[in-house]
Amino acid sequence: MSAGGTLKAGPREWIGLGVLSIACVLYTMDLTVLHLAVPQISADLQPTSSQLLWIIDIYGFFLAGSLITMGNLGDRIGRRKLLMIGAFTFAVTSVIAAFSTSTEMLIIARALLGISGATLAPSTLSLIRNMFQDSRQLTFAISIWITSFSIGAAIGPLVGGVLLEFFWWGSVFLIAVPIMAMLLILGPKILPEFKNPDNKKIDIVSVVLSLVSILSVIYGIKQIAQDGVEYQYLLFIIMGIGVGLVFWQRQKKITNPMIDLYLFKIPTFSISLATFLLVVFVAFGVFLFISQYLQLVVGLSPIVAGIWMLPWAISFVVGSLLTPAIGCRIHPWQINVGGLIFIVIGIGLLTQVGIDSSHVFLFAGLIVSSLGIAPIVTLATNLIIVSAPPERAGSASAISETTAEFGGVLGIAILGSIGAAIYRKELLDTISSKIPSEIKNTALDTLGGAIHIADGLSDDLKPSFLFAVKNAFVEGMHFSIIISTVLAAVTTVLVFVFLRNAKGYRLESKSD
Numbered sequence: 001m002s003a004g005g006t007l008k009a010g011p012r013e014w015i016g017l018g019v020l021s022i023a024c025v026l027y028t029m030d031l032t033v034l035h036l037a038v039p040q041i042s043a044d045l046q047p048t049s050s051q052l053l054w055i056i057d058i059y060g061f062f063l064a065g066s067l068i069t070m071g072n073l074g075d076r077i078g079r080r081k082l083l084m085i086g087a088f089t090f091a092v093t094s095v096i097a098a099f100s101t102s103t104e105m106l107i108i109a110r111a112l113l114g115i116s117g118a119t120l121a122p123s124t125l126s127l128i129r130n131m132f133q134d135s136r137q138l139t140f141a142i143s144i145w146i147t148s149f150s151i152g153a154a155i156g157p158l159v160g161g162v163l164l165e166f167f168w169w170g171s172v173f174l175i176a177v178p179i180m181a182m183l184l185i186l187g188p189k190i191l192p193e194f195k196n197p198d199n200k201k202i203d204i205v206s207v208v209l210s211l212v213s214i215l216s217v218i219y220g221i222k223q224i225a226q227d228g229v230e231y232q233y234l235l236f237i238i239m240g241i242g243v244g245l246v247f248w249q250r251q252k253k254i255t256n257p258m259i260d261l262y263l264f265k266i267p268t269f270s271i272s273l274a275t276f277l278l279v280v281f282v283a284f285g286v287f288l289f290i291s292q293y294l295q296l297v298v299g300l301s302p303i304v305a306g307i308w309m310l311p312w313a314i315s316f317v318v319g320s321l322l323t324p325a326i327g328c329r330i331h332p333w334q335i336n337v338g339g340l341i342f343i344v345i346g347i348g349l350l351t352q353v354g355i356d357s358s359h360v361f362l363f364a365g366l367i368v369s370s371l372g373i374a375p376i377v378t379l380a381t382n383l384i385i386v387s388a389p390p391e392r393a394g395s396a397s398a399i400s401e402t403t404a405e406f407g408g409v410l411g412i413a414i415l416g417s418i419g420a421a422i423y424r425k426e427l428l429d430t431i432s433s434k435i436p437s438e439i440k441n442t443a444l445d446t447l448g449g450a451i452h453i454a455d456g457l458s459d460d461l462k463p464s465f466l467f468a469v470k471n472a473f474v475e476g477m478h479f480s481i482i483i484s485t486v487l488a489a490v491t492t493v494l495v496f497v498f499l500r501n502a503k504g505y506r507l508e509s510k511s512d
Contacts, residue, residue: 013131016190017141019183020124021148023087026179027120028152029159037160040169047103054107057222062114064405065215069207070115071122071398072258076202079123079130080193084184086119091180098170125397129385130194139324142385143378147320150374154313157306206258209247214402216240221413229417259399269383271498273403275336276380278491279343279373280407282484285415286347287312289477290366296447297355297470312366319374326375332383333495335375340492342372347485351478355470418483419476423447426472435465447473 042052074082093116097109128145132138163171220236251257263269287309294305326335346369352361384400424444431440439457443450443465450469454462 008134008137012190015186016131016192017128017144019186019190020127021144022179023083023120023183024124024145024148025152025155026176027117028149029156029175037164037169037172040164041106044169045100045103045106051103051107055103055110058107059110059114059117060405060409061215061218061222062111063117064218064402064409065211066115066118067122067398067401067405068210068214068258069202070118071126071401072202074119074123074126078193079126080187080191082119083123083127083191084187086116086123087180087183087187090116090120091177091184094173094176094180098173100170121401122398125381125385125400127191127194129397130192135386136324136328138386139378139382140321142382143320143323146374146378146381147317150313150316150320154306154310158303161303161306201256203250203254203256203258206247206250206254209243209250210258213240213244213247216243218405218409221409224413224417263384263399267498271495272332272336272380272383273399275340275376275491275495276400277403277407277410278487279340279376280404281411281414282343282347282488283369283373283411284408285411286350286369286481286484288412288416289419289480290350290362292447292473293353293477296451297473308362309366311363312370315367315370316374319371320378323375323378332379335379336495337492339372339374339376340488340495343369343376343488344372344485344492346370346372347481347488350481351485353477354474355467415480415484419473419480420446422476422479423472426475427469430468430472431465434461439465443469 041047041055047055070082070086090113093109093112097106097113100106100109125142125145128141129138132141159175160172163175216236217240220233220240223233223236224230248261251259251261264273291305291309294300294308298305300308323335346365346367349361349365349368353365381397381400385397427444431443435443435457439453442453447469451466454466454469457465
């Protein structure tokens, strides 16, 4: 029992948190583990280039599109029940994906995996809200929950690389089966059940509107990041925004909305959510360049590049776990401002990374920026979950996850497109006129294509060609990083001004 009379969590709740966190590790791993298997899948199933992109992207599409729906469904039918359904379907569809005999079969399996995966994050976070009533314990539990996603992202490429070294490409899907089996066995025994006592039916029209809106916007943004700005992709984004506005207006009129619009009237909620969106935007956009830099400029294998990224993941874990202790002593707006300053400094250090530069700037930039990102993500998630009434915790946690998905695709699309434009401009200005036009056109498309085709050049042209394409990429990376640094700096000022005097919260109850 805490000082304020709140019942503290015991061993059962902490074991339950461990089980939920393992499921979240898998949730994130499934976003990254497939990338290393692409060559084997291409050789075995022989998909077209368009089909291959669908294999990679469709999991994320349906994951993002289903989050709000699944969060609300868990509030209505029971969060543990939905988690068990999701764990079962995730295991079954993982087996289907692993033993797919055609491209179409794998694409459908990946889509079903996305829908099943959308049950995990909202259900696990909302269950944590019910399991940990003490505010300090709740914040620490949320920090562990967030850490599990970072661990999954970090070990995904490493686990995938090991499996592919000894087994066939389907093995990257089968790792989900024992984890989901464990969740199905232990879940009913150690996890509490909770659902909204006012169990009204879910609004089907709102479900359809949210799916169409999110899927349309994310599809349009991802295609622009891949193929450039084209009118048909802009139409998808415009259509998605339009449908989203209809969804928003409907939430104001119906008696049982999917999203509690009142939350957005709370300054600390709205500002923290916007800060969360920008931080994810910057993180995904910048680290997209870093992963390519390590593999294509430095020349590391995917597994070794993943190892080089471990300091970033470890720093995120440290930052997340330290946040509750720091938050008990200083106000959240100070943590947000401090975290943003760390992000500005860390990302700024990455502008010093070049073709032959010292790796000190790379590691320092990754570590410092990660230490700034972690507390902001932890605080935003904590605020979102505690701001909502307990019976709406599922839908509130879905808002957090959807924000993260949107921030990620926006960062990759916008910063990636800017970097690609600078890359092409710089390469046109520096590439030798002696390079054949077909090789030049391939090089202007992507750095990966340029590195691959360089072997076809003569020994006297190859070194200067490789230097030109790598230097052009670094210039594009630097420009995108500078934009990210400016955005983070502006956000720091805005958070300082608007969140400083807003009625906020502390990470422990007043009685603590």
